[in-house]
Amino acid sequence: MPPKPKKSHPARKRTLRGRFSAPSAEPRLRIICETVGPGKAQLLELLSETCSISESARRMSMSYPRAWALVETLNRTFSRPLVESATGGSRGGGSRLTVTGKLVLQLYHRIHAHSLSATRSDLLKLHRLLKH
Amino acid sequence: MPPKPKKSHPARKRTLRGRFSAPSAEPRLRIICETVGPGKAQLLELLSETCSISESARRMSMSYPRAWALVETLNRTFSRPLVESATGGSRGGGSRLTVTGKLVLQLYHRIHAHSLSATRSDLLKLHRLLKH
Numbered sequence: 001m002p003p004k005p006k007k008s009h010p011a012r013k014r015t016l017r018g019r020f021s022a023p024s025a026e027p028r029l030r031i032i033c034e035t036v037g038p039g040k041a042q043l044l045e046l047l048s049e050t051c052s053i054s055e056s057a058r059r060m061s062m063s064y065p066r067a068w069a070l071v072e073t074l075n076r077t078f079s080r081p082l083v084e085s086a087t088g089g090s091r092g093g094g095s096r097l098t099v100t101g102k103l104v105l106q107l108y109h110r111i112h113a114h115s116l117s118a119t120r121s122d123l124l125k126l127h128r129l130l131k132h
Numbered sequence: 133m134p135p136k137p138k139k140s141h142p143a144r145k146r147t148l149r150g151r152f153s154a155p156s157a158e159p160r161l162r163i164i165c166e167t168v169g170p171g172k173a174q175l176l177e178l179l180s181e182t183c184s185i186s187e188s189a190r191r192m193s194m195s196y197p198r199a200w201a202l203v204e205t206l207n208r209t210f211s212r213p214l215v216e217s218a219t220g221g222s223r224g225g226g227s228r229l230t231v232t233g234k235l236v237l238q239l240y241h242r243i244h245a246h247s248l249s250a251t252r253s254d255l256l257k258l259h260r261l262l263k264h
Contacts, residue, residue, distance in 0.1 A: 027165070027166065028165070028166055029163065029164070029165055029243075029247075030163070030164035030165075030169075031161065031162070031163060031164075031247070032161070032162035032163075032164075033159070033160070033161055033162075033255060033258050034159065034160055034258060034259065034262060036258070037162075076263070077262060077263060078261050078262055078263060079261060079262065079263045079264070080261070100261060103257075103261070104258065104261060107254050107257055107258045108258070110251075110254050111161075111251040111254050111255060111258070114247075114250045114251045114254070115161075115163070115246075115247035115250060115251055117250075118246045118247060118249075118250030118251075119242075119243040119246045119247055119250075122239050122242050122243050122246070123165060123243060125235075125239055126165050126166060126168070126236065126239045126240070126243070127166065129210050129211060129212070129232060129235070129236060130166060130209060130210055130211065131208070131209060131210060131211045132211070
């Protein structure tokens, strides 16, 4: 027997945010390698561009503590830190990718690109089965 | 300036459950094609085996309403239902994959397998950078 339908699903909306928006014109493939997914990859990308956690967080519409927690998680997950943060100084420090950080970001982009190109035909087949 | 560290992170634990466990011996790649990720793929797999949403939910340590909601989402996302549920009858109905459901599951498995084989060397590089 199906469970009684509920009028609203606040928990579901919160958990699966953004995933059930209208299908895009192109097939979408999200890749999570170990603990690095699209969110952390974008954060690393923005950090390499802005050298600022707060600016990167702002561009991702993410809170500063949340961005800081993601950076800390990345630094803890890998054997060497991916992001180095200088504290103090006249400009209040700054953050930059380490050599390992740049390598992880490069590997992530390559894994995503190679996955896409290796599975393009099946992704298109799946995409065509979606409700448009 | 880094935000003040908190003693506990209940929100983080809830959001990122399971992703920060100890690294496995093998590189891990999670794939989400459109809205189909490892969880929904496993649910479809179990449904094709058990023909029962409640039994599939039990094997995934998931609540029945949650499994039902995932099935409903899948059925809504694609132009044809992936799962057909019979109601009533002496055995209280049952659920089975439709032709589209079988095709989506097959495509998901193929996309995952081809992504893994196309990126194996980079995945291993990323894996070796993890803290072990």
